[in-house]
Amino acid sequence: xxxxxxxxxxxxxxxxxxxxxxxxxxxxxxxxxxxxxxxxxxxxxxxxxxxxxxxxxxxxxxxxxxxxxxxxxxxxxxxxxxxxxxxxxxxxxxxxxxxxxxxxxxxxxxxxxxxxxxxxxxxxxxxxxxxxxxxxxxxxxxxxxxxxxxxxxxxxxxxxxxxxxxxxxxxxxxxxxxxxxxxxxxxxxxxxxxxxxxxxxxxxxxxxxxxxxxxxxxxxxxxxxxxxxxxxxxxxxxxxxxxxxxxxxxxxxxxxxxxxxxxxxxxxxxxxxxxxxxxxxxxxxxxxxxxxxxxxxxxxxxxxxxxxxxxxxxxxxxxxxxxxxxxxxxxxxxxxxxxxxxxxxxxxxxxxxxxxxxxxxxxxxxxxxxxxxxxxxxxxxxxxxxxxxxxxxxxxxxxxxxxxxxxxxxxxxxxxxxxxxxxxxxxxxxxxxxxxxxxxxxxxxxxxxxxxxxxxxxxxxxxxxxxxxxxxxxxxxxxxxxxxxxxxxxxxxxxxxxxxxxxxxxxxxxxxxxxxxxxxxxxxxxxxxxxxxxxxxxxxxxxxxxxxxxxxxxxxxxx
Numbered sequence: 001x002x003x004x005x006x007x008x009x010x011x012x013x014x015x016x017x018x019x020x021x022x023x024x025x026x027x028x029x030x031x032x033x034x035x036x037x038x039x040x041x042x043x044x045x046x047x048x049x050x051x052x053x054x055x056x057x058x059x060x061x062x063x064x065x066x067x068x069x070x071x072x073x074x075x076x077x078x079x080x081x082x083x084x085x086x087x088x089x090x091x092x093x094x095x096x097x098x099x100x101x102x103x104x105x106x107x108x109x110x111x112x113x114x115x116x117x118x119x120x121x122x123x124x125x126x127x128x129x130x131x132x133x134x135x136x137x138x139x140x141x142x143x144x145x146x147x148x149x150x151x152x153x154x155x156x157x158x159x160x161x162x163x164x165x166x167x168x169x170x171x172x173x174x175x176x177x178x179x180x181x182x183x184x185x186x187x188x189x190x191x192x193x194x195x196x197x198x199x200x201x202x203x204x205x206x207x208x209x210x211x212x213x214x215x216x217x218x219x220x221x222x223x224x225x226x227x228x229x230x231x232x233x234x235x236x237x238x239x240x241x242x243x244x245x246x247x248x249x250x251x252x253x254x255x256x257x258x259x260x261x262x263x264x265x266x267x268x269x270x271x272x273x274x275x276x277x278x279x280x281x282x283x284x285x286x287x288x289x290x291x292x293x294x295x296x297x298x299x300x301x302x303x304x305x306x307x308x309x310x311x312x313x314x315x316x317x318x319x320x321x322x323x324x325x326x327x328x329x330x331x332x333x334x335x336x337x338x339x340x341x342x343x344x345x346x347x348x349x350x351x352x353x354x355x356x357x358x359x360x361x362x363x364x365x366x367x368x369x370x371x372x373x374x375x376x377x378x379x380x381x382x383x384x385x386x387x388x389x390x391x392x393x394x395x396x397x398x399x400x401x402x403x404x405x406x407x408x409x410x411x412x413x414x415x416x417x418x419x420x421x422x423x424x425x426x427x428x429x430x431x432x433x434x435x436x437x438x439x440x441x442x443x444x445x446x447x448x449x450x451x452x453x454x455x456x457x458x459x460x461x462x463x464x465x466x467x468x469x470x471x472x473x474x475x476x477x478x479x480x481x482x483x484x485x486x487x488x489x490x491x492x493x494x495x496x497x498x499x500x501x502x503x504x505x506x507x508x509x510x511x512x513x514x515x516x517x518x519x520x521x522x523x524x525x526x527x528x529x530x531x532x533x534x535x536x537x538x539x540x541x542x543x544x545x546x547x548x549x550x551x552x553x554x555x556x557x558x559x
Contacts (some may be wrong), residue, residue, distance in 0.1 A: 008134055012124065015138065016117040019145040022428055023154055024112065025436020031109035035438050036445055039106065040483060042434045046085060047157035048479045049496035051106055053084025054091050055486045058098040066243025067092070073482075074500075075464065075493040076508050080243045082196065083499040087111060087160050088242070089193035103487070104445070108159045118165035120145055125172045126394060133406050139413040140397050143312045144168075146420050147393070148284040149386055151431045152272060152306050155282060160195030167387050170202040171394065174339055179213040181227045185234055192238055200378055201387050204345055206231070208338035215334040245501070257372060258364070260301035260380040262350035264357040265291045267389070268314075272306040284308055284427040292358040305350065305382025307389055311423045312416040316396045319412070320403065328402050343388045349375070350385040446487050449480035452550040458557065459488035462526040468516065468534060469509045470494030475530055477553050490526070521545060521558040529554040 024030040030038060039047045056073035068081040068088055081088045090107055123144045127137040153162045169187055173180065184206050191199040210227055213219045219227070238244070263269065270285035273293075283290065288311070293302040309317075352375075354364040367375070375381070401409060441448050447455075465485045467478075474496040485492045493508065514520075516534070519541030521527065529535035535554035539547035548555040 004134075008124075008138075011134075011138060012120050012141075013117065015142060015145070016113070016120050019120075019142070020113045020116045023116075023151050023431050023435070024109070025432040027436055029438040030435045031113060032438070033101070033105050033107065033110070035109075036104050036106055037439045038435050038437050039108070040445060040449075040479065041439060042437050046496075047108075047159075048482070049474075050085045050087070050108065050157075050159050052482050052486060052495055053081050053086030054107070055104070056492075057081050057086065057091050058095065058101075059491075062096065066241065068242045068244075072491045073495055074470065074497050075491050077470065077493070077497065077500055077504055078243075079497060079500070080245075082193075082242060082244050083497070085158060085160050085195070087194055089190060092193070111159055112154070112162055115162050115165055116145065116150070118163075119150070119168060122165050122168040122172050126168065126175065129175060129177075130398070131401060133410070136401070136406060136409050136413065139410065139417060142417055143310075143397075143413065143420065144390075144393065146310060146312065146417070146424070147389070148270070148306070148308045148310050148424065148427070149389060151284075151428060152282075154431050154435065155272075155274075158195070161197060161383070163194050163198060164386065164390075166191045166194065166198045167201060167205075167390055170205040170387070171390060174205055174209045174212075179209065179218050181210075181230065184209070185230070188231070188234070189238060192244075193242075197378060197380070197383055201346070201384055204342035205339065205387060208342040211338040212335050215338070216332075257367075257376040257379045257381060258352040258354040260304035260382055261352035261354060261356065262305040262307065262347075262382040262385050263293050263302050264351070264355070264362075265293070266305050266307040266382070266385065267309050269293065269306075270308045272303050272308075274303050282427045282430055284424045285311055286426065287311060287423050288314075294356060294359050301380070301382075302356070304380040305385070307382070307385045309389060309393065310420055312413075312420040313393050313396065315416050315419075316400050317392075320396055320399045323403050324399070325403065329399050339391065343391055346384045346388055350381050350383070350388075352381045444487055446480060446484040450484055450551045450553075454548060454550055455484060458526050459484070459490070462490060462557075463524040464491040464493070464522075464526070466512065466522070466525045466527050467492070467494035468512055468527055468529045468538070470497070470505065471530075472497050472500050472505075477528070480551075481528060481553065516541075521556065523558045525558065527556040527558070529556070 029035050036051065039051050052073055053070060057068075057070050059072045060070060066080065070079050070081045070084070073079060073084065081091060087108075090111060094101065094107065120141050123141045124137055127140060131137050149164060150162065153164070166187065173183055173187065188199060188202065188206065191202055210219075210224060214221065214224045268288065269291040270288045271281055271283045271290040273281040285308070288308075353367050353372075355362045378384070400412075404412065439448075465481060467481075470493050478495060482492055482495050484490070516538050519538075521542070527538065529538065532554060535547070535549075535556065538556050539545070541556075542558075544559045546557045546559060548557065
């Protein structure tokens with residue numbers, strides 16, 4: 001006889017696969033490990049650099065220090081895999097088998113499916129603590145899977161950030177009956193090796209859990225101090241072992257705190273507009289009106305603060321408000337004050353020092369330089385409201401569950417889930433369109449971007465590409481050139497390098513400048529120039545070198 005646990009597990013798998021397909025398309029194109037079309041032809045710089053980081057990491061030594069060193073992608077720049085958004089945890093697991101995986105190989109599609117499942121799994125873990133009805137638990141889990149934050153991250157093309165299950169797992173540890181610092185340390189390590197933002201988001205929840213356990217006298221003051229010291233040791237050890245560095249004195253690209261923030265209207269604004277040439281807008285509700293924001297203002301990043309809760313959750317809040325009865329729910333201040341303070345902190349940090357409502361700045365205030373530099377490490381502060389969204393969602397449901405009978409809960413949740421599907425159908429249609437693509441063409445993907453026959457000769461002759469000059473942000477040619485390089489075994493000295501050591505980058509550029517000025521070229525390197533002026537000067541160096549302008553790329557090919 002099949003056990004209830006097995007049945008519930010099978011139902012969760014079915015629900016997870018359905019929601020994954022609903023987001024990414026009802027075919028296998030997104031999870032096909034050989035299909036990189038959705039990355040390069042329908043993605044952006046973020047999606048390409050995640051894949052480049054993984055593919056180049058496959059070339060590194062199995063045993064190396066630092067463990068996440070990724071020298072083929074940004075040669076001489078000492079770039080850690082942690083900074084390419086490549087989900088180092090999965091890369092480390094797959095690396096011993098890289099010879100069996102073939103090329104190209106993308107695990108990002110399957111990673112998204114795993115994340116959807118884990119989101120449902122940990123949601124059920126929370127609900128199992130106080131709900132008996134399987135149907136109610138599965139209905140609300142479905143509503144959690146329908147939250148717009150998930151497809152929003154799909155549109156952002158940040159595969160690591162899609163792991164919202166890490167936030168829910170942290171909330172589960174908070175409300176668990178027993179405190180387990182070991183589980184916390186494991187979750188924090190997984191978060192760091194998945195996406196640094198998620199790691200930073202759950203630290204306040206970990207600290208809040210430690211505080212509540214002390215307040216309710218589950219742990220002593222001495223044990224609390226030991227746990228916090230253990231956390232610091234863990235943090236330092238992970239940074240040292242994996243080669244993670246941070247700080248405004250070391251790395252470029254730290255501007256932005258105060259731009260990529262939370263708008264006060266975010267939980268009610270169903271639309272998100274990306275500041276790109278296409279100016280694409282996605283609408284996650286046909287019922288809620290689109291609210292004004294500052295997307296049209298140069299330098300604004302309101303899209304990073306997208307936190308629309310969706311029609312089902314917002315409806316639950318209204319139902320709870322209209323039916324609330326005093327005393328129906330009792331909260332212990334010692335147990336829930338710490339998580340409330342953590343939520344307030346995350347909310348304030350998400351707002352940044354520029355508080356926005358709609359398209360207006362309500363007020364702003366300067367930050368001391370040392371605080372601004374520290375905060376700028378996580379410049380997309382609007383994301384830090386995600387834990388608050390989940391806290392608010394589970395809290396609203398808990399009160400709702402206490403207010404109504406099981407039968408009424410089932411009916412109301414079923415209606416809300418159905419309406420939620422209908423209300424957000426347009427946005428999900430757009431996500432499916434971008435993630436389910438596979439083009440029909442012959443040859444390697446790079447050959448559909450670089451069409452000149454000379455590239456085939458370059459691939460056989462050279463061992464590396466040298467950008468003149470490597471920069472932290474890509475230009476229009478970076479992705480296709482890196483795809484050409486990684487497809488043909490060429491190391492590259494540049495790419496989309498979001499975190500680059502200032503001194504190292506300056507030295508590399510200085511060395512390249514001296515080399516070009518003195519007409520010294522490595523014969524095993526293909527030189528790619530970002531400006532016509534520099535290319536023309538370099539072309540005069542040696543009559544034996546061949547200069548080309550092909551596929552909108554300026555090249556010097558040493559002979």
